[in-house]
Structure formats: structure tokens, C-alpha cells
Amino acid sequence: MLPNYYQFYCPVKILSGQLAVSNIPYEMTLLHAKKAFIITDKGVVKAGLIDIVKSAFEDSTCEMGCIFDDVPQDSGSSVVNKAAMLFEKEKCDCLIAVGGGSALDTAKGVNILVSENAKNLLKFQGVEKITKDLKPLIAVPTTAGTGSEVTKIAVIYNEDTKEKMAFVSDRLYPKIAVIDSRMTMTMPPKITAATGMDALTHAIEAYICLQNNPIDDIYAKTAIDLIRRYLIRSTENGKDEEARLGMANAALFAGIAFSNSMVGMVHALAHALGGVFHVPHGIANAILLPWCLEYNISKEPKKIAELAAILGGSLEYLEHTDLAHITVSLVRNLLQRLNRISNIPMRLRDAGVTRDKLSVAARLAINDGALIYNPAEVSYDDALTIYEKAF
Secondary structure (H helix, E strand, O other): OOOOOOOOOOOOEEEEOOOHHHHHHHHHHHOOOOEEEEEOEHHHHHOOHHHHHHHHOOOOOOEEEEEEOEOOOOOEHHHHHHHHHHHHHHOOOEEEEEEOHHHHHHHHHHHHHHHHOOOOHHHHOEEOOOOOOOOOEEEEEOOOOOOHHHOOEEEEEEOOOOEEEEEEOHHHOOOEEEEOHHHHOOOOHHHHHHHHHHHHHHHHHHHHOOOOOHHHHHHHHHHHHHHHHHHHHHHHOOOOHHHHHHHHHHHHHHHHHHHHHOOOHHHHHHHHHHHHHOOOHHHHHHHHHHHHHHHHOOOOHHHHHHHHHHOOOOOOOOOHHHHHHHHHHHHHHHHHHHHHHHOOOOOHHHHOOOHHHHHHHHHHHOOOHHHHHOOOOOOHHHHHHHHHHHO
């Protein structure tokens, strides 16, 4: 059944393939850009991935003006401010983000400051607070999870309040997303598993949340199918090019889906865990996903049931609620398999979470904007109960 009204928007040009990075200088010329500011982290540099980007510029009139590689796991406002000042000093005219979600979100934050000629990132927190057109941003993900290369969302850590700030605007979409299997080959198994579960969470929440629409449903279901086929393969064998490209596209499709439909309680609870305990976002999502899916069955059994077939466990004669529980079991089975392969945590206590601060995380979670789109209402007691079950 179609909704009475929905919106869909994705203005990002997508380049996907085993040599896609080679096209970046040409794309810069189309954007009338000459000098790129590279935002990345030291792990990406050490893995030699920036060298792949550098090689693309060897015969080009465009240049890599500066490489900023101080992006941490959970990038904060101070890092964004530091990078923005360097961008201005080097007189760059576009940004290339090379890395995982933190690098891509940092680049979006930098883009806000330099384009708005502002010093305080906090004033742009929230929805559609950005008033000016941003600089061209080319996103080159080195993980297959966040989907930030095709989203209008940036999440940046506030060091003062110890909360993750959300920035949402149609202006935040990168101009170009470059999906190149070479850029994800160096991910170790645990990060492959965690980022893959992050992508799965994006797709599932986009599919079942209150703002879902038929176009996003197509992207979400395609992402889930790709994850079913390629996540185990890419975790077991990081050099499997087909699996790496499959997972990179899965993350992209999931990103397109949730950027329009939004997410739900998994993300709300995961953001709070990141703020209080610094649990990596993909790991938090992986642990919480089956528990939150189970919680939502009472309100959205049919859509959760539909996912069982895509995950490989459809039994047509079952009632929606029974089939929805099979969906939850399949997600748990996937996490168990990934745990055996990569040692990804299955419980919060194994991810550095302590029981004494779960109440603090629960209070943060119920104020997270993602809960607006969750099928079932979530109270403080509900959030704390989920944490306790997952602990």
C-alpha cells in the first residue's frame, strides 16, 4: 500500500567500480575545482589508501593541496575547527573525504564552517540550519557501513556535553560518491563485520520506520540482499574483490534509503552508547539491532516479517508475528557467525559498557531525534530495559 504522501531526494553522482578513484581529477574539473583538501585519518594513510588517491592526480592539472589526517574514531567539534582553519590557510576550493564515517562527517562539518564563514559549528546543529551553498565534497569511503557518502546527515561529537550532535540538511549531500573496491580491501575482519552490521541496521530501520516510502524500500531491500550475500564473504576473505564491491554498494544503497526514510531506536540507543562509553557505532548497532527489532514487532510485525525472505528464511504459511521473530533470529544468527569469524562483540559488556552508567545512556537515548521515526514509542524505562537485555 502506497503512503498518501512521500518525498525522495538523492542528488549525489555515484562512481562505482574497481578503478573509480582514478576519475576524481576529471570530476573536479567538472565541478570547476582545482585544489583539493583531503580529510582522512592516520590509519587510512598507513594502509596506503591515500597513495591510491595521489596516483589519480599524477597526470592532472588538479592538485591535492593539503592532507589533514588527524581525524579520530569519533570526530569532535575541535577537530572540525582545526581542519577548517587549515582549509582556509591552504586556499583550497573543494574537499575530498577518504575514510570511514568519522572522516566523511568531519568533512561535512568543515564544509559547513568554511562555506558559512563561521567559527561555531554548534549553531548549525539540527535540521536545515545551513543557509549557504557548500563547497564541492567528494566522498571516498574506506569502510562499507556508514553510507555517509550519500546522506544529508553528519554526526559529530560535542566534547563539552559528551553528546553526539546531528546536522541534517539537503545541502550536506556530497557532490560525488566514489565506490572503489580497492579502498575497502585493507579493513580487518572485525571492522568489516561491524561496518557491515551498521549498513544492515541502516537498511532495516529505513524499511520499518514511520517515514518509509516505496523508493527507499527498494534501496533498503537491495542493500539487505547484498549484505546477506557478501558480508560473511568479505569478513572471511578481505581480498575478495566481488564481495568488497558488493558490500560497498550495500552500504551506499542503505545510505540512500535511510537518508530519506531516516532511522529509529537502534540508532538512538547506539548514539547514546557512543557518547557515554565511546562504543564504535557499528558495534553498538550490531549488538542492539536484534533486541530493538524484537521490541518493534508489536507495532510493525508485517514489515519485519517481510525481511525474513530477504535474509534467507521465508516460510509463507507463518503468521506475520511468527515470521517477524524468524527475522530477529536470522539477524542474531548472522551476528553469531560474524562473532566466530571476527570476534565482534555480541554483548554490551564485551564492548566496554559498564552497567553503572546505563541509566545515563538511557536518558540521552530518549532525547535522540531518531526516536521520532521509530514504529513504537520508547520511554526511558524501555531504553534501559533494552540496554539491560543486551548487556
